[in-house]
Amino acid sequence: DIQMTQSPSSLSASVGDRVTITCRASQDIKTYLGWYQQKPGKSPKRLIYAASSLQGGVPSRFGGGGSGTEFTLTISSLQPEDFATYYCVQHNSYPLTFGGGTKVEIK
Amino acid sequence: EVQLVESGGGLVQPGRSLRLSCAASGFTFDDYAMHWVRQAPGKGLEWVSGISWNGGVIGYADSVKGRFTISRDSAKNSLYMEMDSLRPEDTALYYCAKDAHYAITGHGMDVWGQGTTVTVSS
Numbered sequence: 001d002i003q004m005t006q007s008p009s010s011l012s013a014s015v016g017d018r019v020t021i022t023c024r025a026s027q028d029i030k031t032y033l034g035w036y037q038q039k040p041g042k043s044p045k046r047l048i049y050a051a052s053s054l055q056g057g058v059p060s061r062f063g064g065g066g067s068g069t070e071f072t073l074t075i076s077s078l079q080p081e082d083f084a085t086y087y088c089v090q091h092n093s094y095p096l097t098f099g100g101g102t103k104v105e106i107k
Numbered sequence: 108e109v110q111l112v113e114s115g116g117g118l119v120q121p122g123r124s125l126r127l128s129c130a131a132s133g134f135t136f137d138d139y140a141m142h143w144v145r146q147a148p149g150k151g152l153e154w155v156s157g158i159s160w161n162g163g164v165i166g167y168a169d170s171v172k173g174r175f176t177i178s179r180d181s182a183k184n185s186l187y188m189e190m191d192s193l194r195p196e197d198t199a200l201y202y203c204a205k206d207a208h209y210a211i212t213g214h215g216m217d218v219w220g221q222g223t224t225v226t227v228s229s
Contacts, residue, residue, distance in 0.1 A: 094166030096154040
């Protein structure tokens, strides 16, 4: 099975900050990676697919990058509504596997 | 509007069975793979199972293999998960999710339901 290591597990940031979250795959997954945002009590919402493509309706301050085994999610200017938990998931092969999540909190 | 509505969750004793359902609407159900993903209380997301558009390819997490069975019914636009030999560690919120493609790999889950809660306890 492919292991997804996500870091950091949590971070504190201020509105307007640039935030970067990293996901590392245990083997090459090409660009078969997505990023999701989950707010408390809500279902996950897809932000990024194919490692760097922005899901329709998602603000352009969200960006994804990487390929192979190293991936990043960047929020260029953190907004109050962005405080949430973020997950990466590989869908190169099954079982699909998620990263452990990154909780973004207000500093 | 694409909509996924899960049902069938509840409180069940260890070793018993439960069947989850997911009613899909707003898209051509037969064209897309579907998944179940769960989230234990206070924990992260765990993929449980996926089924391709025609049921020809099915995958399971190791944690449920041999105990859970995924299926779909195109006439009812519904996805199911039969859960047998339930364990306390199966306690979670179970989400139904639509894939962006007909295969269970390659494109990822683009729409999620609100989830149904399963509690396994004596």
